[in-house]
Amino acid sequence: MRNLMILAAETANEATVVNELEQTLLRAFVLIIMFGLGAGLTPKDFTLALRRPWGLVIGWITQFGIMPLTAYVLIVTVLLPFSSTEGILLVALGALIMGSVPAGTTSNLFTYFSKGNLALSVTMTVNSTLWAFVMTPAVLFIYSNFLGLDESLSVEFGELALVIFGLIVPVGLGMLVRRLSANVGAVLELIGGVFGLIFIPFLIIIWVPRNWELLMTTEWPTYVVAIGMGLVGITVAYYLAKLIRVHPMNARTISLETGINNGPLAIAVIVAVYIDNPGVDQILLVPALYSLFIVLISTGVTFVFRRANLAAEQKIPNLL
Numbered sequence: 617m618r619n620l621m622i623l624a625a626e627t628a629n630e631a632t633v634v635n636e637l638e639q640t641l642l643r644a645f646v647l648i649i650m651f652g653l654g655a656g657l658t659p660k661d662f663t664l665a666l667r668r669p670w671g672l673v674i675g676w677i678t679q680f681g682i683m684p685l686t687a688y689v690l691i692v693t694v695l696l697p698f699s700s701t702e703g704i705l706l707v708a709l710g711a712l713i714m715g716s717v718p719a720g721t722t723s724n725l726f727t728y729f730s731k732g733n734l735a736l737s738v739t740m741t742v743n744s745t746l747w748a749f750v751m752t753p754a755v756l757f758i759y760s761n762f763l764g765l766d767e768s769l770s771v772e773f774g775e776l777a778l779v780i781f782g783l784i785v786p787v788g789l790g791m792l793v794r795r796l797s798a799n800v801g802a803v804l805e806l807i808g809g810v811f812g813l814i815f816i817p818f819l820i821i822i823w824v825p826r827n828w829e830l831l832m833t834t835e836w837p838t839y840v841v842a843i844g845m846g847l848v849g850i851t852v853a854y855y856l857a858k859l860i861r862v863h864p865m866n867a868r869t870i871s872l873e874t875g876i877n878n879g880p881l882a883i884a885v886i887v888a889v890y891i892d893n894p895g896v897d898q899i900l901l902v903p904a905l906y907s908l909f910i911v912l913i914s915t916g917v918t919f920v921f922r923r924a925n926l927a928a929e930q931k932i933p934n935l936l
Contacts, residue, residue: 638822639887645815646884647786650745652808653721654790655801657742671733671866675740676747678853678874679719684755686848687715688762690841699837705765706898711841712759713882714903716752718744720878721809726914730921732869740873745784752885753777772889779888783881815880815907823904834901842905846913850875868921876914879907 691708701707719741727737753776790808794801824831853874857867882903890896 639891641818642880642883642887645811645818646783646880648811649721649808649815649880650784651786651790652805652811653738653742653745654787654792655794655808656738656805657787657791658794659791670862671736671870672740672743674857674860674862675719675744675870675873678849678856678870679740679744680716680747680751680755682852682856682874683715683845683849683877684712684759685715686845686852687711687841688759690844690848691763694840694844695837699835701835701838703895703898705763706895707838707841707901708763709760709765710886710899711845711902712756712763713886713899714842714877714879714906715845716755716759717878717882717885718748718752719873720876720881722911722914723872723876725809726872726876726918727869730868730872730918731865731924732872732921733863733865734869736866737869737873740869742787744873745787745878748881749777749781749784752780776885776889779885780881783884820908824908830901834905838901839905842902843909843913845877845906846875846910848875849877850913850917864924868924872914872917875917876910877906879903879910883907 691711695708695711696704699707721741724734724737724741728734753773756776757773790801790804793804850871854867854871857870858864862870883900886896886899886903890899893899
């Protein structure tokens, strides 16, 4: 394993996935996005959600059940058997982290354009974000043990929980600001949404040109994992929701909430926890690729969802 770490360090010297300036900017992005997410919520939102909790329950199961499992299955069936990259366990760790973080605010935008239940989407995003304090370290601990990661790649439950807790504190602060001033809260919500939208262009403009050679030399199994996580998550969650006969509008919402994970949060967690690891760039590879491709995937899914027969849907009772 020591040789793997040295090789990963040499690779990092050739192409840095995220440099120090970008690390600082990413942390700022995440804090602003999370703050804006909280600023868009009031206690009434949670009250309404608790009156009809099935959407939150289903979302919790799909978010922390389907996505981590999807990441693990892709790792053991595609990444490990078919990749010849020496530092492949580092890439696998990044994939696990990407699959274990909560939903991102981008899901709210695509839910809106997909004619989904926007109120449910926002509430599910916050619900999974708050649960991430416990569930992300828990599922990472379980699946990292399944992969047999050694001490150099082990996930410290307490350390990771503390990092995530620090990243979701802005959600509570945003709610407090919204309670004190609805107008200021609305502005902050808009700012957070804008930052969530420009995160992907930021990656494309800053990250892609400098790491073009890395992208060209990255093996196809890594791309399959990065792209497959979103595709499988969206598809499985949608048909699971259809199977239990939730309203079509809510099925679209649950699907997008499940498959669109918080890429900026995953990257921020990796930077915070593994910054001293010489293979941190390898760990960041799948989250960076996932963040790039999930927008393209979600755009395609949105075009499909927008063809829904809304007139027929009006006759179906909505229980969520």
